[in-house]
Amino acid sequence: MLYQIDVMSRVPVYEQIIEQTRRFILRGILEPGDQIPSVRSLSAELSVNPNTIQKALAQLERQGLVFSVPGKGTFVAGKAKVILAEQKRGELEEIQRQLRELIWAGISREELLKMVNELFDNRWSETREDGK
Amino acid sequence: MLYQIDVMSRVPVYEQIIEQTRRFILRGILEPGDQIPSVRSLSAELSVNPNTIQKALAQLERQGLVFSVPGKGTFVAGKAKVILAEQKRGELEEIQRQLRELIWAGISREELLKMVNELFDNRWSETREDGK
DNA sequence: TAACTGTATTATCACCACTAGTACACTTTT
DNA sequence: AAAAGTGTACTAGTGGTGATAATACAGTTA
Numbered sequence: 001m002l003y004q005i006d007v008m009s010r011v012p013v014y015e016q017i018i019e020q021t022r023r024f025i026l027r028g029i030l031e032p033g034d035q036i037p038s039v040r041s042l043s044a045e046l047s048v049n050p051n052t053i054q055k056a057l058a059q060l061e062r063q064g065l066v067f068s069v070p071g072k073g074t075f076v077a078g079k080a081k082v083i084l085a086e087q088k089r090g091e092l093e094e095i096q097r098q099l100r101e102l103i104w105a106g107i108s109r110e111e112l113l114k115m116v117n118e119l120f121d122n123r124w125s126e127t128r129e130d131g132k
Numbered sequence: 133m134l135y136q137i138d139v140m141s142r143v144p145v146y147e148q149i150i151e152q153t154r155r156f157i158l159r160g161i162l163e164p165g166d167q168i169p170s171v172r173s174l175s176a177e178l179s180v181n182p183n184t185i186q187k188a189l190a191q192l193e194r195q196g197l198v199f200s201v202p203g204k205g206t207f208v209a210g211k212a213k214v215i216l217a218e219q220k221r222g223e224l225e226e227i228q229r230q231l232r233e234l235i236w237a238g239i240s241r242e243e244l245l246k247m248v249n250e251l252f253d254n255r256w257s258e259t260r261e262d263g264k
Numbered sequence: 265t266a267a268c269t270g271t272a273t274t275a276t277c278a279c280c281a282c283t284a285g286t287a288c289a290c291t292t293t294t
Numbered sequence: 295a296a297a298a299g300t301g302t303a304c305t306a307g308t309g310g311t312g313a314t315a316a317t318a319c320a321g322t323t324a
Contacts, residue, residue: 144280144281144282145281145282146281146282180282180283181282181283181284182283183282183283183284184281184282184283187281187282201290201291202289202290202291203289203290203291203292204290204291204292205291
């Protein structure tokens with residue numbers, strides 16, 4: 001199963017769906033034109049109410065990341081990747097804010113630069129969420 | 133007034149108080165031993181219910197950042213800065229996650245490294261929240 | 265026709281941030 | 295001693311919202 005939600009999380013289920021979909025598109029796991037799992041199938045496999053799924057998809061459509069065709073399904077939009085890249089750029093300020101805090105907390109310039117470089121070098125290795 | 137809250141924000145008022153207090157301590161605006169504005173004064177100046185203020189201070193005390201003396205007031209703990217630095221280190225993974233997303237969005241290694249260096253160089257210039 | 269798709273509606277529940285009001289005990293100031 | 299300020303505790307109520315439940319309608323596909 002592609003999607004995975006954590007019911008214990010404080011972040012709303014519908015936001016988790018949005019977040020994961022965005023990540024799938026950004027990483028090319030979901031390509032433009034690809035069909036997103038249907039409302040009912042997602043609802044069943046995630047044990048989540050259909051309304052919750054629909055809420056997430058509706059929001060994704062408002063952002064232009066997907067488009068829905070009644071009777072057919074919901075698909076990844078062609079400009080999805082571009083839109084996502086732009087949005088990430090918009091989050092730059094927030095990331096800078098966090099890095100500033102980290103600097104105030106005493107991290108060294110060398111350590112931070114090294115971290116960034118390593119992130120680039122390991123760009124293609126998948127992120128593992130487990131602890132093993 | 134030191135503190136400032138945004139009632140329109142989606143982030144809870146008591147979390148804003150916590151967040152700002154942490155920032156004040158981290159940046160040395162509030163030093164160990166300094167007294168934090170009283171529950172009632174904060175309540176009055178921020179137009180916020182005393183319970184909301186107390187909720188924030190109680191949580192800060194649980195984290196060991198402040199300590200309260202009934203009848204006297206609430207003060208910044210001696211080890212506050214150390215605790216804060218440790219906590220910030222703990223947030224490293226989250227920051228890395230965001231930087232990874234940024235890389236996936238197409239930011240170049242040079243641009244990111246340049247940004248980090250500039251953050252260090254401008255470390256002492258105050259952050260302005262206004263748009264002027 | 266049957267089984268799938270998205271979409272819409274209404275009602276209900278639960279949690280939580282927040283407010284309101286009151287009260288108690290302690291410390292400092294006058 | 296009195297007053298004013300401090301932290302702390304308790305109960306009650308309100309509003310927003312995330313989530314569920316149960317239907318229903320319309321379009322598409324096998």
